[in-house]
Amino acid sequence: MVVSASGPWKGGAAQQPGVQTRLLAAKVLAAVIGRGRSLKAELAATLPKLDDGRDRALLEAICFAALRRRTVYEQALRQWLQKPLGPRDGDLMGLLLAGFAQLDALELPAHAALSATVEAVRALGRERQAGLVNAVLRRAQREGFPAARAEDAWPQWLRDQVRRDWPAQADAVFAASLQPAPLWLRVNRQRYSRDAYLEQLRAAGIDAEISALAADAIRLPVAVPVASLPGFGEGAVSVQDLSAQQVADTLAPSPGARVLDACAAPGGKAAHLLERDPALRLLALDVDARRLQRIRETFDRTGVGASAQVRAADAADLDAWWDGEPFDAVLLDAPCSATGVVRRQPDVLLHRRPGDIDALVALQARLLDALWQVVAPGGVLLYATCSILRRENQQQIAAFLARTADARVDGLPEAFGHGDAGTRQRLPGEQGGDGFFHARLVKGR
Numbered sequence: 001m002v003v004s005a006s007g008p009w010k011g012g013a014a015q016q017p018g019v020q021t022r023l024l025a026a027k028v029l030a031a032v033i034g035r036g037r038s039l040k041a042e043l044a045a046t047l048p049k050l051d052d053g054r055d056r057a058l059l060e061a062i063c064f065a066a067l068r069r070r071t072v073y074e075q076a077l078r079q080w081l082q083k084p085l086g087p088r089d090g091d092l093m094g095l096l097l098a099g100f101a102q103l104d105a106l107e108l109p110a111h112a113a114l115s116a117t118v119e120a121v122r123a124l125g126r127e128r129q130a131g132l133v134n135a136v137l138r139r140a141q142r143e144g145f146p147a148a149r150a151e152d153a154w155p156q157w158l159r160d161q162v163r164r165d166w167p168a169q170a171d172a173v174f175a176a177s178l179q180p181a182p183l184w185l186r187v188n189r190q191r192y193s194r195d196a197y198l199e200q201l202r203a204a205g206i207d208a209e210i211s212a213l214a215a216d217a218i219r220l221p222v223a224v225p226v227a228s229l230p231g232f233g234e235g236a237v238s239v240q241d242l243s244a245q246q247v248a249d250t251l252a253p254s255p256g257a258r259v260l261d262a263c264a265a266p267g268g269k270a271a272h273l274l275e276r277d278p279a280l281r282l283l284a285l286d287v288d289a290r291r292l293q294r295i296r297e298t299f300d301r302t303g304v305g306a307s308a309q310v311r312a313a314d315a316a317d318l319d320a321w322w323d324g325e326p327f328d329a330v331l332l333d334a335p336c337s338a339t340g341v342v343r344r345q346p347d348v349l350l351h352r353r354p355g356d357i358d359a360l361v362a363l364q365a366r367l368l369d370a371l372w373q374v375v376a377p378g379g380v381l382l383y384a385t386c387s388i389l390r391r392e393n394q395q396q397i398a399a400f401l402a403r404t405a406d407a408r409v410d411g412l413p414e415a416f417g418h419g420d421a422g423t424r425q426r427l428p429g430e431q432g433g434d435g436f437f438h439a440r441l442v443k444g445r
């Protein structure tokens with residue numbers, strides 16, 4: 001058992017696996033809720049501190065459930081605590097939310113959830129609050145939580161925007177965004193045919209089905225730890241949502257084409273393109289130099305990318321990276337609000353501010369205008385986002401077309417979601433996929 005040395009744990013209680021898991025979950029929640037940290041980053045730093053896969057799975061499940069139901073739990077605490085917790089009580093607050101999530105969303109046996117969480121309070125050195133936490137958790141167990149509307153999890157300004165953009169679908173978007181996402185796998189064509197890998201899964205006793213919507217996609221109705229997937233470590237499969245997998249179909253570069261992935265980290269879509277055609281001449285850029293390592297790791301694990309180039313650069317600053325040779329195909333998987341992937345990143349609802357959208361829309365337009373210059377005549381630029389906001393998607397593309405004489409949209413079929421002037425938008429949960437936008441732009445000769 002690996003026990004973190006980083007926490008101010010007291011006594012021997014933290015040595016118990018269940019207690020350690022709750023403590024670490026509380027720390028993650030405190031960092032995400034109290035200090036504005038990203039859930040993904042906190043989990044990446046925290047999960048390696050537990051060496052048992054079941055503990056890691058429990059920690060993740062607690063954090064996701066607590067963040068999805070955060071507004072309900074915070075409301076209950078406002079009613080149940082005589083004195084609100086102070087700014088120094090982040091870990092205690094994290095433990096309370098973790099305790100609620102275990103009792104409520106995860107429906108764990110109450111005695112285990114209660115005793116491990118209360119022990120965790122002691123291990124934090126907050127002996128005097130152990131009674132209080134015990135009482136609050138027992139009350140939650142007795143009374144349960146009030147029914148809540150799914151939209152209450154969204155900040156009002158964002159809720160209004162989704163309602164304006166998708167009046168008929170908004171309630172379904174809010175509901176789907178609170179559901180855990182299914183596990184989608186992408187089979188590496190260099191290792192297995194999809195049918196052959198499906199056989200491997202079934203032989204391992206893992207329930208799986210093929211999707212007609214993307215050529216390499218397999219859906220697992222019940223998620224399993226990736227380490228239990230046959231050949232995962234050797235790159236036989238990757239975890240990638242259906243919508244993200246469809247990018248390779250929409251970009252569809254011709255064999256051996258010169259391809260730019262302008263915003264490539266962590267490299268999932270670039271690796272997919274290379275698995276389909278290792279002869280592609282691919283350049284992967286990302287502005288965040290630290291994330292380039294992630295691209296290389298993705299390429300190493302999947303065994304592709306030996307011939308690909310990876311560079312740190314602001315893709316919009318052509319002078320910094322472009323050698324003047326045009327690209328047949330450009331993927332602009334743009335930085336966006338991530339409002340389509342709330343079910344995978346529930347902290348998006350906590351961290352987004354209205355001003356973020358203005359800044360993102362401006363950055364996306366800057367990237368579109370610059371990258372259009374590197375597309376060869378007759379070439380294609382695929383603009384993709386995991387946003388569901390029209391300003392970042394349909395309106396962004398309409399404005400681009402209005403100012404770009406040699407650009408036209410190549411219409412995509414219904415399998416990519418709701419149509420609008422040739423562009424396509426899937427909303428969260430539709431066909432089991434994440435919310436995602438595709439616009440295939442072709443350059444006139």
Ligand SMILES: C[S@@+](CC[C@H](N)C(=O)[O-])C[C@H]1O[C@@H](n2cnc3c(N)ncnc32)[C@H](O)[C@@H]1O
Binds near residue numbers: 266267316
């Ligand atoms: C949606 S993610 C890309 C995901 C990636 N395509 C994949 O499938 O794994 C957006 C990426 O854009 C990068 N980015 C943001 N601004 C950029 C810029 N000006 N130039 C290049 N990359 C940028 C971010 O660092 C981030 O890694």
